[in-house]
Amino acid sequence: MMDIVIVDGTALVFEPMFGNRIVTPCGPAQLRGSGHPTMQGRKVCVAGDEKQVQVNAIYTTATHTIPGNGVITISLTANQQATHVKSGASWVLKGQQFIAQFRPTTPAQQPGTPPVPDVTTPSLGKGQFMPTQSVVRGS
Template sequence: MSKYIVVDGDQVIFSPTFTPAIAIGGLKTKINGTGHAQISGKSICIDGDEKQVKLQNIKYTSGSFTTPGDCYLTIESLNYDQVANHVFSKKKVIIVGSSFTAKLTVTKPAQMPNPPNTTDPASVYMGSGTFSSTNNFVKAN
């Protein structure tokens, strides 16, 4: 089944759930396309462009650590159905597909209200996210 090709400026939407952590706030950013080919004047996104996506200054909580901590979100890996197998632009092309694996990296641990100074021991949580493409013309599979 063909899916739309992701292009420069398309939205990256992170799910708030990074079990047991929850990311708080606007969980959207954009991906920069570096492919040579263009769709409607925008560069296509190619395999590897997802590694440059980083959503910073995000708050999170986790379980009983209800005083928010700070983190950033990145794309850990694409799902098999998010890379076109039959379209190449030196590298494979990213398509909308299902959901990618996302990573929440803690920069300031969330805390428990009681006892004071008890901080979240985890430094990383895994979750997911999706792409939303402005391209509604060109598909690939």
């Protein structure tokens, strides 16, 4: 099935729940393209570009209400990579949802004396691309 090709500057939108954590990005998140082809003056995103995504975020849990900080990274799913590319790396497609991982760097705290920190184990979430072009499709 044909799907929208993702280009440089495409916004990333994350679901707020990463396991038991409520995660809020600190600013806009975008995927940067490094492919050789361009569309409307923007480079095509290729498999591997997602590895450069690192989004700073704050988070809390139901019990750890003093916010902590961390970083969101993403991984593509199989339906987000074009398999019919004639040369070079696979192009990134809109697909369904990508896998997002949140890794705390400063744990959220549970109020008390002394405050109790959250565990720093990474947690998984989901997100999706918000394409800026809808003309070019791939499979």
